[in-house]
Amino acid sequence: MTDITRDGPAVGEADRRPKPGADAPDYLASLKLLSRFLAGSRLHLAAAVVIATAAVACELLPIVAVCRVLTAVLADGIDAALLLKAAGVALAAVIVGYALMGAAVGLSHVVAFDVLCRLRLALARHLGTLPLGWFEGRKSGDAKKLVIDEPESMELIFAHGIPEGVSALATWLAVSAWLIAVDWRMALATMALTPISFAALVLGMRRGGRRAADYQRAGARMNASIVEFLAGMAVVKIFNRSGDSFAETAGAVHGYAAVETAWARDYLPLGGTFFALAPAGIVVILPVGAFLMAAGSLDLPTLALFVILGANYSQPLMKLFNQFHTLAHISMGSTRVAEALAEPPQPDSGRRVALAGHDVVFENVSFGYGPVDVLSDVSFTARAGAVTALVGPSGAGKSTVAGLVARFRDPRAGRVTLGGVDLRDIALDQLMETVAFVFQDSFLFSDTIAANIRYGDPRASDAEVEAAARAARAHDFITALPDGYATRLGDRGRQLSGGERQRIAIARAILKDAPVIVLDEATAFADPDNEAAIQEAIGALTAGRTLIVVAHRLHTVMAADQILVLDGGRVAERGRHDDLVAGGGLYARLWRDYTEARDLGLKPAAAPFPVPREEALPR
Numbered sequence: 129m130t131d132i133t134r135d136g137p138a139v140g141e142a143d144r145r146p147k148p149g150a151d152a153p154d155y156l157a158s159l160k161l162l163s164r165f166l167a168g169s170r171l172h173l174a175a176a177v178v179i180a181t182a183a184v185a186c187e188l189l190p191i192v193a194v195c196r197v198l199t200a201v202l203a204d205g206i207d208a209a210l211l212l213k214a215a216g217v218a219l220a221a222v223i224v225g226y227a228l229m230g231a232a233v234g235l236s237h238v239v240a241f242d243v244l245c246r247l248r249l250a251l252a253r254h255l256g257t258l259p260l261g262w263f264e265g266r267k268s269g270d271a272k273k274l275v276i277d278e279p280e281s282m283e284l285i286f287a288h289g290i291p292e293g294v295s296a297l298a299t300w301l302a303v304s305a306w307l308i309a310v311d312w313r314m315a316l317a318t319m320a321l322t323p324i325s326f327a328a329l330v331l332g333m334r335r336g337g338r339r340a341a342d343y344q345r346a347g348a349r350m351n352a353s354i355v356e357f358l359a360g361m362a363v364v365k366i367f368n369r370s371g372d373s374f375a376e377t378a379g380a381v382h383g384y385a386a387v388e389t390a391w392a393r394d395y396l397p398l399g400g401t402f403f404a405l406a407p408a409g410i411v412v413i414l415p416v417g418a419f420l421m422a423a424g425s426l427d428l429p430t431l432a433l434f435v436i437l438g439a440n441y442s443q444p445l446m447k448l449f450n451q452f453h454t455l456a457h458i459s460m461g462s463t464r465v466a467e468a469l470a471e472p473p474q475p476d477s478g479r480r481v482a483l484a485g486h487d488v489v490f491e492n493v494s495f496g497y498g499p500v501d502v503l504s505d506v507s508f509t510a511r512a513g514a515v516t517a518l519v520g521p522s523g524a525g526k527s528t529v530a531g532l533v534a535r536f537r538d539p540r541a542g543r544v545t546l547g548g549v550d551l552r553d554i555a556l557d558q559l560m561e562t563v564a565f566v567f568q569d570s571f572l573f574s575d576t577i578a579a580n581i582r583y584g585d586p587r588a589s590d591a592e593v594e595a596a597a598r599a600a601r602a603h604d605f606i607t608a609l610p611d612g613y614a615t616r617l618g619d620r621g622r623q624l625s626g627g628e629r630q631r632i633a634i635a636r637a638i639l640k641d642a643p644v645i646v647l648d649e650a651t652a653f654a655d656p657d658n659e660a661a662i663q664e665a666i667g668a669l670t671a672g673r674t675l676i677v678v679a680h681r682l683h684t685v686m687a688a689d690q691i692l693v694l695d696g697g698r699v700a701e702r703g704r705h706d707d708l709v710a711g712g713g714l715y716a717r718l719w720r721d722y723t724e725a726r727d728l729g730l731k732p733a734a735a736p737f738p739v740p741r742e743e744a745l746p747r
């Protein structure tokens with residue numbers, strides 16, 4: 129089984145437990161998640177924390193110096209030597225403090241980059257082990273958001289949050305301890321508003337937090353709507369629907385603004401109370417100080433110290449709050465990443481087994497994407513060295529059957545075997561080596577054409593790549609390109625025609641040299657010329673292999689050894705072309721419709737295996 133945990137810990141049962149209060153954000157989700165990927169960076173992080181704390185001590189030194197000077201001046205008048213010494217200490221402390229904080233932040237960035245690198249690798253590796261169904265239930269940008277965007281926002285936690293949060297906490301604790309040591313009564317006065325302001329903050333965040341799920345949903349809807357509006361611009365324009373589409377996007381943007389406003393209504397009265405009260409210590413310090421001085425139990429230098437420090441007492445707390453706010457802000461994203469990591473991978477026996485040939489057998493297979501079955505009790509044998517064609521009306525389940533052969537999904541009931549072994553008992557690696565799949569619209573990577581073909585066999589030489597391209601009838605159009613095989617394909621190879629992309633995909637499958645080949649509508653998007661080339665290319669694939677072909681263009685499967693006619697997820701008919709046509713059932717009807725359409729101008733192209741000449745086609 130693929131080791132998904134090389135860069136991170138195992139996905140534990142604890143991660144799969146339902147979270148209490150699904151809509152309430154877990155403010156510490158990011159910390160919990162990132163701490164799982166900290167191994168290897170703990171020392172750096174500890175060093176960053178220690179250095180940040182030392183930087184705080186340096187930052188506090190100038191305040192200590194000012195207080196000592198103040199006390200001395202109030203007691204004995206101005207002493208130039210003391211002033212100079214204090215200024216020197218303060219300056220040196222500021223310089224060293226900045227240098228230390230710079231070093232701490234530098235170190236913490238290194239920790240952040242390392243942790244995020246491990247998290248992204250583990251995520252990407254884990255997503256690669258999930259069943260296809262996981263991706264199908266999501267919008268295309270979702271997985272990218274999980275691997276790229278969400279971790280990016282977490283960078284702040286280690287890069288800034290930890291050194292700055294630690295230094296803020298250390299400053300607050302040090303100042304509190306100092307003030308208590310100097311005069312506990314004035315210290316209490318300085319701190320009097322802190323619990324009240326924090327209580328207001330916690331209440332505010334709780335109220336605001338109830339909106340977190342709405343906030344996330346509205347944000348996701350707005351993003352998806354804007355991305356779709358831009359991606360579908362050609363369709364929007366051609367159907368002159370820019371007004372409607374924009375109205376939908378505008379609705380999503382307004383929806384997001386409405387949630388933000390509702391959040392502000394819930395949070396701001398209490399959050400605002402925090403920001404008003406936290407720095408307002410002076411309103412307690414002055415009257416308490418005046419009272420104590422009047423009572424003769426407080427001197428002026430001490431009052432001055434509390435006035436200076438008291439005014440800034442809440443600063444570290446505000447900084448700490450900012451870090452907490454960052455944590456809260458990214459908590460929903462971190463929770464989603466943690467949930468994705470907890471998704472169970474596609475079951476993999478991990479056992480490489482001896483296969484008795486390469487017959488693919490469906491035994492009473494039923495399958496459904498949701499609660500309703502789209503395949504019911506499907507049984508057939510696709511023999512090695514023979515061509516098995518899947519035909520039937522749209523939605524009959526042809527692509528679903530094809531997908532089960534490559535274990536894109538597993539049957540709900542029954543089993544699919546290869547060489548007599550249940551696919552689920554064959555190591556996924558072995559299965560993927562044994563089965564080649566050419567999709568309706570095969571994905572090409574943003575790389576050179578040669579690299580895309582070599583995807584079928586990474587060890588293939590240039591000559592083997594070219595031979596596969598020749599067999600796939602792709603060599604001529606590739607060499608006609610200015611950069612030939614070195615041509616870089618942009619976004620999914622869109623600069624090529626559908627038929628050209630398809631032939632590159634077929635070259636890739638030829639290079640893979642797998643004994644079982646599944647072609648899902650390989651000619652679906654091709655024009656007649658391209659289709660002929662593709663059919664010739666497919667012809668190069670067939671010899672001696674188990675070939676399962678999904679086809680709409682029935683002339684391409686007339687010579688198939690076995691045609692399975694699917695209807696409503698069941699095998700309605702099976703046999704060879706002539707017998708099925710003579711039988712007068714569904715296939716005969718499909719064939720009649722097909723030939724009528726062909727007579728109206730549809731030009732059948734070359735088939736991958738011997739096909740009767742045009743004039744010999746039954747009418």
Ligand SMILES: Nc1ncnc2c1ncn2[C@@H]1O[C@H](COP(=O)(O)OP(=O)(O)OP(=O)(O)O)[C@@H](O)[C@H]1O
Nearest residue numbers: 264497498502520521522523524525526527528529
């Ligand atoms: N990912 C999916 N999630 C949910 N339902 C699906 C999914 N893919 C296919 N279906 C449904 O399963 C049924 C069979 O689909 P399938 O694509 O296998 O049919 P098909 O015969 O290949 O159709 P077509 O010839 O139009 O490609 C259809 O009702 C389809 O709507």
